[in-house]
Amino acid sequence: MPQHSAPSVAPACTWDTTFDVVVIGGGSAGIAVTASLLRRQPSLTIAIVEPRETHDYQPAWTLVGGGLFDVERTRRPMNEVMPDGVTWIRAAVARIEPDENRVRLDNGQTVPYRDLIVAAGLRLAWERIDGLEQALGKDGVTSNYRYDLAPYTWDLVRSMQGGSALFTQPAMPIKCAGAPQKAMYLACDHWRRSGVLDRIDVEFNTAGAVLFGVAAFVPALMKYVMRYRANLAFSSNLVAVDGPGKVAHFDVAGADGVTTRVAKPFDMIHVVPPQVAPDFIRDSALADPAGWCEVDHATLQHPRYPNVFALGDVCSVPNAKTAAAARKQAVVVAENLLAMRAGRLMPRRYDGYGACPLTVEKGKVVLAEFGYGGKLLPTFPLDPTQPSTLAWLLKAKLLPWFYWNGMLKAREWFTKTSV
Structure with missing residues (x-):
């Protein structure tokens, strides 16, 4: 692999020179695509705009x-994952101005680019559920979608001896559609x-009409729903949480199209926020009608905007x-962007x-891998619709190591795509 200089940390300022590529976001996508670009063309000048440390x-x-x-094993300093040779701009984006080929930061200063990669992730909209932000982390209200709250989920689970446990899932799209039911x-x-x-009433409330969007995986998941005697409440969308009162409020859509507000008491509730x-x-001018890039x-x-x-x-x-x-x-973005820059197809x-390892019990995972239209795209020659010990080892042991040492380092194993 080519050798690069160490990443440099730049204060928020206005640059007189134009970067070859500006990447918005230092998460999984932003770091991986930057590493892939530099692996192919080390001479590129690349800036990553990312405020998090x-x-x-x-x-x-x-x-x-x-x-x-261990939750501490899931977090590392940002400077340890920044690819060598990039400029890390520790600031937040306020606005993208694609007609001017520049990114405006939250302090009003700008970063010019020749090509732009948007890898900004999504926003967890906790505020869209009344009372939730004030309730999180106490009174039995938790969520695995936050670093500081996932350990609280385990505290609640291991201390619970009886009562009502509610689990929720908002309307799509969300990060990893299987994560709410994995909890x-x-x-x-x-x-x-x-x-x-036997002493706990378990209920899964989902705003959707099905347990999982790819039908091939539902039979195996339903076996676990029945094993755990969990009740499924479809078309049931969490809209408010009263933490001290231990009551959750759902808008439930009936078959007749009429929506009813239903209050459900809980001893524990695992909440997945709208996203x-x-x-x-x-x-921005980059958005589609739903707001995504x-x-x-x-x-x-x-x-x-062909340079985006x-x-x-x-x-x-x-x-x-x-x-x-x-x-x-x-890999798709890295190769296509470089081809575009060179005037090639x-x-x-x-x-x-996409892959969603559905952890159905300790030691068993349904490794759901699929593409557009729900087409099954298994990596390994196993029945992907059935729970597997091998898939558990992949999820719990191999993938965390590969994430830090492979994906973020442009080691592009199993990245072939087909259409």
């Missing part, structure tokens, strides 16, 4: 909530092993928003690949 391996937070992973499965597995499951694109994307679903290039690409949770492709998707998208096509 730490980088998280979020897929492990579900395991943390199940008492199966339920791991909690129920612990209660079953501890002999208290939206960052405001600076939603309010618009891209061609195959090339990941913006349809109106996007990947990861922020882009408009109709696939699962997972780190596994970003891993393959990074773009060689890569993204097939919608």
Whole structure:
């Protein structure tokens, strides 16, 4: 691999020189695509705009909530994952001005670019559920979608001896569509092993009409729903939480189209918040009607601004928003952007690949891998619709190591895509 100089940290300022590439976001997608670009063309001048000081391996937070992973192993200093040779701009984006080829920072200063990669992730909209922000982290209200709250999930699970446990899922799209129910499965597995499951009423409330969006995986998941005696409440959207009163309020849509507000008491509730694109994307010329960064679903290039690409949770492709998707998208964007810069046809096509390892019990995972239209895209010659010990070892042991040492370092194993 080419040798680069160490990453430099730049204060927020206005640059007189134009970067070859500006990458918005230092998460999984942003770091991976930057590493892929520099692996192919080390001479590029690249800036990553990222205000956070730490980088998280979020897929492990579900395991943390199940008492199966140390939360401190999911976080590292941002400067440790920044690729060598980049300029790290520690500031937040306020506005993108694609007609002027510049990014405006939250202090009013600007960063000019020749090409732009949007890897800004999404925003967890906790405020869209009344009372939730004030309730989180106490009174039995938790969420594995936050670093500081995943350990509280485990505290609640292991201390619960009886009562009502609610688990929620908002309307799509969200990060890893299986994560809300994985929290339920791991909690129920612990209660079953501890002999208290019979004393706990478990209910999964989802705003959607099905348990999982790809039908091939539903039969295996339903076996676990029945094993854990969990009630399924479809078309049930969490709208308010009263933490001290231990009551959750749901808008439930009936078959007749009438929505009813229903109050449900709880001793524990695991909440997944609504999720939206960052405001600076939603309010920009890059957004599609739903607010996501618009891209061609195959090339990941913006349809109106050819020097703009996007990947990861922020882009408009109709696939699962997972780190596994970003891993393959990074290669597509890196090769297509370099081809575009050289005046060549773009060689890569993204097939919608995403992976959601559905942890159904300690030691068993349904490794859901699929692409556009729900097409199954298994990496290994196993039945992907059935729970597997091998898939558990992949999820709990191999993938965390590979994330830090492979994906973020442009080691592009199993990144072939097809359409």
